[in-house]
Amino acid sequence: MERIATSDPEVVNGQAKLAAVSETVLLNLFYDPGTGGAGGASQAGTSGGDTQPGDTQGGAGTAVAKPLEKLKRTAALRDLVASKWLSNAPSPSNCFTLGVRSLMELQEFLLGLDGLPVPTKALFDAVM
Secondary structure, eight states, X not given: OHHHHTSOOEEXXXXXXXXXXXXXXXXXXXXXXXXXXXXXXXXXXXXXXXXXXXXXXXXXXXXXXXXXXXXXXXXXXXXXXXXXXXXXXXXXXXXXXXOHHHHHHSHHHHHTOTTOOHHHHHHHHHHO
């Protein structure tokens, strides 16, 4: 949700539209329990890719969950679309944007995000 909301909005026919993020980008995000948000792309063999449940990083004592397999990430993405948290973007294909449920239930969270582009904030204010 954060990645989509903080991406620059698209402009179509002079009107700003909510940003859309590709399926590839969303499938390669990893969740960082230390920050409560999504980090960058995770590759096998790099930070966030090989940890096991109960492993700790940097001696901080924070457990890091093992990332989901690609099939499970894909299924989770489809579930988010089915439950209206995300929506398939009309174009380009294989891209997603925030769904109706995200806009309704996460209004306060979305409007409070650091790095929220001004045009996106205006769109959120108009829609919400």
